[in-house]
Amino acid sequence: xxxxxxxxxxxxxxxxxxxxxxxxxxxxxxxxxxxxxxxxxxxxxxxxxxxxxxxxxxxxxxxxxxxxxxxxxxxxxxxxxxxxxxxxxxxxxxxxxxxxxxxxxxxxxxxxxxxxxxxxxxxxxxxxxxxxxxxxxxxxxxxxxxxxxxxxxxxxxxxxxxxxxxxxxxxxxxxxxxxxxxxxxxxxxxxxxxxxxxxxxxxxxxxxxxx
Numbered sequence: 001x002x003x004x005x006x007x008x009x010x011x012x013x014x015x016x017x018x019x020x021x022x023x024x025x026x027x028x029x030x031x032x033x034x035x036x037x038x039x040x041x042x043x044x045x046x047x048x049x050x051x052x053x054x055x056x057x058x059x060x061x062x063x064x065x066x067x068x069x070x071x072x073x074x075x076x077x078x079x080x081x082x083x084x085x086x087x088x089x090x091x092x093x094x095x096x097x098x099x100x101x102x103x104x105x106x107x108x109x110x111x112x113x114x115x116x117x118x119x120x121x122x123x124x125x126x127x128x129x130x131x132x133x134x135x136x137x138x139x140x141x142x143x144x145x146x147x148x149x150x151x152x153x154x155x156x157x158x159x160x161x162x163x164x165x166x167x168x169x170x171x172x173x174x175x176x177x178x179x180x181x182x183x184x185x186x187x188x189x190x191x192x193x194x195x196x197x198x199x200x201x202x203x204x205x206x207x208x209x210x211x
């Protein structure tokens with residue numbers, strides 16, 4: 001049986017699910033994360049629920065079938081059934097590792113209290129963090145065990161390219177494909193990741209277990 005990690009690994013290599021208008025249902029890989037991944041004309045629902053219930057619920061959503069997996073009514077049905085919580089629908093981007101040293105000096109920290117680090121530790125495993133003047137870079141294992149990156153830039157040094165430099169640096173630190181989740185409305189962050197060579201591959205809604 002194809003697993004969530006199989007799908008993510010293939011996407012990272014440029015092999016997306018077939019654009020056949022179907023939805024694939026696979027089990028969760030952790031208790032923490034369930035959700036929906038939307039690719040071109042194909043969706044993946046990773047959840048420990050009856051697959052037939054998922055497909056029947058999708059079929060009942062009053063919208064275009066291709067849009068149903070990310071329709072608020074379907075997502076609300078998942079939340080109601082599982083008792084989970086969600087924050088937003090993010091764009092999924094992935095970048096390949098780069099050789100050589102990062103393009104700016106970084107200092108790894110192990111006990112950071114920065115809000116971005118605290119947030120990451122609640123969403124990811126094996127979190128590591130680095131600082132540079134004006135910014136923080138965080139990496140850890142999230143959905144399906146994939147390696148994920150996030151950054152935070154201090155207000156006083158924004159609009160100077162530091163975000164792009166940090167997410168580029170992350171590709172130099174990584175030895176495997178590196179994933180990013182970016183809210184589509186966060187145009188500044190989206191531009192930084194695109195400029196750093198990350199590729200948009202789809203959208204996702206992660207359903208988190210309640211604390």
